[in-house]
Amino acid sequence: MADFDVFGLGDVVLHCGVTLRQATLAYKTYGTLNAARDNVVVIPTFYAGHHTDVEVMLAPGRALDPAKYFIVVPNMFGNGLSSSPSNTPPPNDRAAFPAVTVYDNVVCQHRLLAGKLGVSRVKLVAGFSMGAQQAFQWGALFPDIVQAIAPICGTARTSPHNFVFLEGLKAALTADAAFQDGWYDDGSPPTKGLIAFSRVYAGWVYSQDFYREQEYLKMGLASIEDVLRFSEARYRSRDANDLLAMLSTWQHADIGANPRFGGDFVAALRSITAKAIVMPSATDLYFRVRDNEIDVTHMPNAELRPIPSIWGHAAGRGGNPVDNDFIDRALKELLT
Secondary structure, eight states, rough: SSSSSEEEHHHHHHTSSEEEEEEEEEEESSSOOOSSSEEEEEEEOTTTOOHHHHGGGGGGGSSOTTTTEEEEEOOTTSSSSSOOTOOOOOOSSSOOOOOHHHHHHHHHHHIIIIISSSOBBBBBEEEEHHHHHHHHHHHHHHHTOOEEEEESOSSSSSHHHHHHHHHHHHHHHHHGGGGGGGGGGTTTTTTTHHHHHHHHHHHHHSSSHHHHGGGGGEEEEEEEHHHHHHHHHHHHTOOHHHHHHHHHHHHHHHTSSSTTTTTOOOHHHOOOSSEEEOOTTTTOSSSOHHHHHHHHOOOTTTTOOOOOSSGGGGGGGGOOHHHHHHHHHHHHHOOO
């Protein structure tokens, strides 16, 4: 049985101009909405993640305690639970799934909170990686609703170098002849492409120091080969078209590229009046500290607070207790 709820959005006209018929948003809530309806925390999912992957942030003793807060975790479009290439009927199935933006995701998430859950105030939007990109977008689009944001290991706009990194992942996956331009059958996935994708990803998600210092031993992994297999296990469990749909969303992430701001990135950043603590990893190889420095320069109520970690991008993923403590201290400040 599914451990999540589904919000029917009806026909959604996406930013690209294509109508996504009978779109759905999968989500899960944790905790209880209080009488004042002001204890709401939103945590959007990250690349290839499901709501279950976010639950590490909700562990006992961590800042986001379901005993105190009503936590809403909306699944991103393309992740296999919300509308995705793998679960959408024709004519928008598989390779025909339309381009979805961060803007599309956040607008539909707002519909979930306002229309389904009856929420008009959000205490905090926190997110890791692509979840951070959605947190920035929440702050820009809904400054009268969102009190605080905590973007973790993510930027308000995907940088050119980050875009090129993602092109490498795309090329590794689609080079498999079994991919068939996205029209493979469920029973015949492009396994070789998924393995190649996973191995490329493993070289970027952790830092050089992470491997040199054998930090993977703290994950219960005995060798670099174990790290590679660990990556394979994750991404081979996902649909290839779903991975590419989310990758497209990531590549084109820009909180100013939407009807509200008309492409004015700086205006979008300036509209984020919520208190913000922006936490890049000091050793992230694609969401760089320098990009967040630029973001924060234009935000009126933001602080840049890099995570002093050698875990690379994975510093915000929840696997290292030291990094978790650093992040939790910032979240507690924002929630106070």
